Amino acid sequence: xxxxxxxxxxxxxxxxxxxxxxxxxxxxxxxxxxxxxxxxxxxxxxxxxxxxxxxxxxxxxxxxxxxxxxxxxxxxxxxxxxxxxxxxxxxxxxxxxxxxxxxxxxxxxxxxxxxxxxxxxxxxxxxxxxxxxxxxxxxxxxxxxxxxxxxxxxxxxxxxxxxxxxxxxxxxxxxxxxxxxxxxxxxxxxxxxxxxxxxxxxxxxxxxxxxxxxxxxxxxxxxxxxxxxxxxxxxxxxxxxxxxxxxxxxxxxxxxxxxxxxxxxxxxxxxxxxxxxxxxxxxxxxxxxxxxxxxxxxxxxxxxxxxxxxxxxxxxxxxxxxxxxxxxxxxxxxxxxxxxxxxxxxxxxxxxxxxxxxxxxxxxxxxxxxxxxxxxxxxxxxxxxxxxxxxxxxxxxxxxxxxxxxxxxxxxxxxxxxxxxxxxxxxxxxxxxx
Ligand code: PHE
Numbered sequence: 450x451x452x453x454x455x456x457x458x459x460x461x462x463x464x465x466x467x468x469x470x471x472x473x474x475x476x477x478x479x480x481x482x483x484x485x486x487x488x489x490x491x492x493x494x495x496x497x498x499x500x501x502x503x504x505x506x507x508x509x510x511x512x513x514x515x516x517x518x519x520x521x522x523x524x525x526x527x528x529x530x531x532x533x534x535x536x537x538x539x540x541x542x543x544x545x546x547x548x549x550x551x552x553x554x555x556x557x558x559x560x561x562x563x564x565x566x567x568x569x570x571x572x573x574x575x576x577x578x579x580x581x582x583x584x585x586x587x588x589x590x591x592x593x594x595x596x597x598x599x600x601x602x603x604x605x606x607x608x609x610x611x612x613x614x615x616x617x618x619x620x621x622x623x624x625x626x627x628x629x630x631x632x633x634x635x636x637x638x639x640x641x642x643x644x645x646x647x648x649x650x651x652x653x654x655x656x657x658x659x660x661x662x663x664x665x666x667x668x669x670x671x672x673x674x675x676x677x678x679x680x681x682x683x684x685x686x687x688x689x690x691x692x693x694x695x696x697x698x699x700x701x702x703x704x705x706x707x708x709x710x711x712x713x714x715x716x717x718x719x720x721x722x723x724x725x726x727x728x729x730x731x732x733x734x735x736x737x738x739x740x741x742x743x744x745x746x747x748x749x750x751x752x753x754x755x756x757x758x759x760x761x762x763x764x765x766x767x768x769x770x771x772x773x774x775x776x777x778x779x780x781x782x783x784x785x786x787x788x789x790x791x792x793x794x795x796x797x798x799x800x801x802x803x804x805x806x807x808x809x810x811x812x813x814x815x816x817x818x819x820x821x822x823x824x825x826x827x828x829x830x831x832x833x834x835x836x837x838x839x840x841x842x843x844x845x846x847x848x849x850x851x852x853x854x855x856x857x858x859x860x861x862x863x864x865x866x867x868x869x870x871x872x873x874x875x876x877x878x879x880x881x882x883x
Contacts, residue, residue: 455470455551457550460523462551462554463551466552467544468549468551469549471788471792473788473792474788481580482580482596483518483580487745487748490596490722490737493659494518496753497655498516500658504654513573515574517575517578523556526554528557529559529562530542532562532703533562534703535674539674546584546585546784547583556581558583559597559718563577563599564707564716565707568603568714569708573714574602575600577599577600578598579599580594581594581597584784584787585784587799588800589733589734592735592737592738593791595721595734596720598719598721599716600651600716600717600719601699601714601716602647602648604647605712606711609621609713613643619637632678632698636698636701640713641698644715645715647715648696652694656682656693660727660728667690668680668681669683673695673697675699676696676697676700677697679696680695681696682694692723695717695718697715697717699716725737729758739853741762744762744853762853765852767851768849768851769847769848770862771846771847771848772845772846772866772869772870773843773844774873774883775841776843776879781877781878789869789873789876789877792872797865798848802847803846808843850865
């Protein structure tokens with residue numbers, strides 16, 4: 450039986466047709482990995498903090514960036530999307546991609562959800578670390594909870610142009626400008642170029658601080674509804690380009706709604722797991738959630754800047770099990786199934802892959818009757834009944850089970866797999882082909 454409301458962080462949210470958060474996900478809220486001393490995500494957070502504290506100080510020597518790492522992960526849908534100018538029909542709002550508590554509240558999908566409130570509270574420079582929640586496929590680099598660090602820096606006219614020769618003649622805004630690939634309508638080209646340069650310089654310095662001078666990076670233009678122009682930074686890792694952050698010049702409309710219309714600014718959001726996986730050589734994102742001392746103790750550094758490379762716990766063998774079922778006529782989404790598998794199998798599930806899908810063909814062959822050996826009325830009726838079952842779609846998934854710390858037995862996997870089969874029939878309305 451499902452209770453009437455979702456209880457989280459001491460508050461109660463009445464369920465409605467948008468509710469899709471699972472008990473398994475709720476159990477992860479509050480683990481606060483980024484605040485656990487010596488956890489690899491905490492180490493990265495501390496290294497980033499220290500770099501910003503040291504590198505950016507006021508004339509009196511005090512750090513200009515303030516850091517927040519304890520803001521509630523429950524946000525309003527308005528904060529997560531509307532405050533960032535994300536259109537009502539934008540695909541990122543999909544129920545299949547987010548964890549909704551109900552129609553008005555959700556688990557934040559990104560730390561950008563807090564940009565407006567922090568700017569409105571009067572901050573010009575801040576970092577914000579937190580856990581974020583997205584429904585996703587399951588594999589070594591995707592987990593429904595991960596961690597982001599958001600950064601925002603605002604500039605007044607004076608702050609931006611003070612060091613430019615004859616800078617007092619320049620302005621941040623112009624009235625009859627046009628929006629182009631380079632800039633927003635209201636910004637002057639010189640303001641945008643300085644903000645963009647400062648943003649890219651700040652992030653390049655940060656990444657060089659974390660990874661050393663050798664790391665190759667590149668900038669790729671991209672799109673976010675709340676920044677323009679927007680960029681992604683990619684770093685070269687084991688021969689591939691890996692996206693580590695998104696950023697851009699903040700939309701002036703957002704700053705306006707936050708009461709900072711006389712300033713311009715940049716924002717970035719970076720994924721802490723991605724950085725930690727590259728930096729420490731952590732091969733599987735599920736390891737961050739491990740409570741195994743053999744994992745955690747490897748990160749007990751005396752100084753956060755000591756170098757550390759993760760030593761594998763030894764890969765234990767995987768067990769494969771397939772599951773196939775007929776989908777209900779409507780209302781089935783793959784992420785519902787991924788969540789269900791995650792809820793029951795927990796971290797024993799390494800991967801779920803859609804192997805195969807097919808639609809039952811609508812064939813009108815009437816078999817000969819087994820008794821009278823002709824196509825008689827009873828055989829015709831049987832054929833019609835069979836057609837009632839046709840045009841159904843079948844999915845077959847392969848679930849890869851693997852424990853990070855020991856060998857799984859066939860028997861324990863069989864029990865979990867059966868529980869998944871049963872739950873799929875009961876909760877998703879599928880019809881098993883087990
Ligand atoms: N919030 C964006 C994401 O999660 C990243 C981002 C942050 C982009 C700030 C631009 C500015 O993908």
